[in-house]
Amino acid sequence: MAQYLDDEARWQAVRERDVDASGVFVYAVATTGIYCRPGCASRRPKRENVRFFDDWRAAEAAGFRPCKRCQPRDENPTSPYLQAIIDACRRVAESEREPTLAELAAGAGLSASQFARVFKAQMGVTPKQYAMSHRAERLREALTETERVTDAVYEAGYESGSRAYDPAAQGLGMTPGAWKAGGEGVAIRYALAPCELGWALVAASERGVCLIALGDEPEALETELRERLGRAERVAPDDELDAVLSAALRVIDGQAPAADLPLDIRGTAFQRRVWQALQRIPSGATASYGQVAARIGKPKAARAVARACATNPVAVAVPCHRVVRGDGGLGGYRWGIERKRRLLDREASHAGEGAACHSAI
Numbered sequence: 001m002a003q004y005l006d007d008e009a010r011w012q013a014v015r016e017r018d019v020d021a022s023g024v025f026v027y028a029v030a031t032t033g034i035y036c037r038p039g040c041a042s043r044r045p046k047r048e049n050v051r052f053f054d055d056w057r058a059a060e061a062a063g064f065r066p067c068k069r070c071q072p073r074d075e076n077p078t079s080p081y082l083q084a085i086i087d088a089c090r091r092v093a094e095s096e097r098e099p100t101l102a103e104l105a106a107g108a109g110l111s112a113s114q115f116a117r118v119f120k121a122q123m124g125v126t127p128k129q130y131a132m133s134h135r136a137e138r139l140r141e142a143l144t145e146t147e148r149v150t151d152a153v154y155e156a157g158y159e160s161g162s163r164a165y166d167p168a169a170q171g172l173g174m175t176p177g178a179w180k181a182g183g184e185g186v187a188i189r190y191a192l193a194p195c196e197l198g199w200a201l202v203a204a205s206e207r208g209v210c211l212i213a214l215g216d217e218p219e220a221l222e223t224e225l226r227e228r229l230g231r232a233e234r235v236a237p238d239d240e241l242d243a244v245l246s247a248a249l250r251v252i253d254g255q256a257p258a259a260d261l262p263l264d265i266r267g268t269a270f271q272r273r274v275w276q277a278l279q280r281i282p283s284g285a286t287a288s289y290g291q292v293a294a295r296i297g298k299p300k301a302a303r304a305v306a307r308a309c310a311t312n313p314v315a316v317a318v319p320c321h322r323v324v325r326g327d328g329g330l331g332g333y334r335w336g337i338e339r340k341r342r343l344l345d346r347e348a349s350h351a352g353e354g355a356a357c358h359s360a361i
Contacts (some may be wrong), residue, residue, distance in 0.1 A: 004021050004025055004038075005360050007052055009023055010027065010038070011047060011050065012231045013038040013051075014027050014044070014050065016039050016111070017038070017039045017063050017109070017110055017111070017114065018038050018039055020360075021037075021039065022037045022038060023037075024038070024057070025038065025052055025053060025054055026038075026052075026053050026055065026056050026059050026072050027050050027051065027052050027053075028051045028053065028062070028064040029045040029049050029050060030048045030049045032045075032052065033064055034064060034065050034066070034067050035053065035056065035059035035060075035064040035065070035066060035067065035072060036067040036069075036072055037067075037070045037072045037140075038071050039070070039081075039110070039114065040067055040070035040072075042070070043044060046283060047100070049255070056072050056073050063164070064263045065326065067172040075220075076283050081110075081118045083106065084108035084109070084110070084118075085108075085118065085119055087107060087108070088107060088127070089130065090110060091104065091107065092104075093129075097193045098131045101115070101116060101127055102129070104127055115127070116253065148200045184193070185217055187205070187206065188203050188204070188205060188210070188225075189201060189203070189204050189205075189206070189245070190203035190211075190225060190245075191245045191249075192221060192222070193248060193249055195214075196252070196254070196342075197214050197252065197335075197339050197343070198215060198216050198339070199214070199216065199217065199218050199221060200213070200221075200249060200315075201213045201215075201218070201222065201224070202245045202248040202249060202252075204224055204244050204245060204248075204264070207262070207263040207264035208261075208263045209245075209248050209262065209263050209265075209314060210250055210263075210264045210265060210313065210314075210316055211224075211225060211314065212252065212314040213225070213311050214252075214315050214335040214339055217293070217333075229292075244251060244262060247261055251316055251317055252315070252316050254346055254350070257283075258279070258316065258317040258319070259279075263317060263318075265313050265314055265318070269294050270301075270304065270308065271308045271311060274292060274296060274305050274309065275308065275312060277292050277296050277308070278292070278296050278312075278318050278320055278322065278323065279318060279319065279321050280295075281322045283319075283350065284348050284350065285322065286322050286323065287322065287323055288302075288323070288324055288325060289302040289303075289306050289323055289324075289327040289331070290305075290326050291296050292305045292323055293305045293329070305323070306323075306332070309334075310332065310334055312334070316343065320333070320334070321333060321339075321340045321344060322344070330344075
């Protein structure tokens with residue numbers, strides 16, 4: 001805030017449409033009678049017509065009206081750019097090639113660095129990450145609908161087959177050819193073991209754990225694995241992956257935190273944002289579907305959050321069991337409502353023990 005104390009510094013922020021100055025001050029234009037945020041994408045006024053105020057209340061007390069474009073009364077400094085972000089996302093979705101950061105920023109009326117900050121604040125991922133995720137999603141659809149992998153790669157917007165493989169792997173979890181073949185040629189090591197919650201199947205690729213499923217019978221869990229990656233090569237664990245699988249079982253039984261468990265899970269950009277938000281809910285706490293939606297900047301997407309929870313492939317490691325209904329009810333759970341109840345009771349008990357120890361100290 002100190003860098004915006006004098007009028008010269010504030011005018012510089014207005015000239016540069018500095019989004020970091022939003023919430024620090026507003027500027028008003030005498031010829032229009034309107035006040036704006038420093039980062040407003042509207043036409044720049046002449047310096048002699050500009051007045052500065054510490055906040056919107058002072059501007060309105062002086063007789064100025066709020067800008068309808070940047071909505072300077074809104075407490076959320078990224079919200080004025082929501083439509084620009086929506087337009088950028090639509091452009092990514094509709095473009096045959098991936099738009100550059102400079103192109104997206106120009107469309108929003110911001111510099112590249114400002115657009116990148118605003119985009120990440122609103123979407124939770126960088127523009128590049130969003131574009132890669134969207135293109136990987138298009139590749140998944142194309143692989144399903146076309147006969148040849150090469151055709152799917154170009155249809156998804158990749159400029160060459162070789163360029164598709166490394167970025168696409170981040171969204172597919174494997175090469176495009178292996179994904180189209182149902183995981184054929186991908187080594188999936190898995191283990192079945194009894195646990196506190198019944199039986200657990202833990203599967204891992206070379207990158208990390210890709211499936212944690214809970215159930216009453218091991219046969220049903222193996223069926224689920226075959227349905228997800230029907231032609232993956234299922235092999236016996238080696239020593240390195242044995243350690244990963246053992247760590248996952250400790251997480252399931254509540255004997256270790258999930259933070260250090262390597263994961264190899266794929267999903268859309270929205271699903272990954274939801275799963276990341278779930279991982280930030282502390283053990284012993286819960287959040288409603290609506291609260292999770294608000295935390296990822298999509299307050300009206302509670303149902304979509306519920307669907308993302310239902311498609312979470314790694315039980316406990318991504319704690320979808322910590323999401324409940326707005327009225328406090330447990331809601332659904334992919335691996336059974338009774339398991340969800342037991343998980344929450346166990347975590348609440350451990351949290352209570354920790355609080356008791358802390359108070360004793």
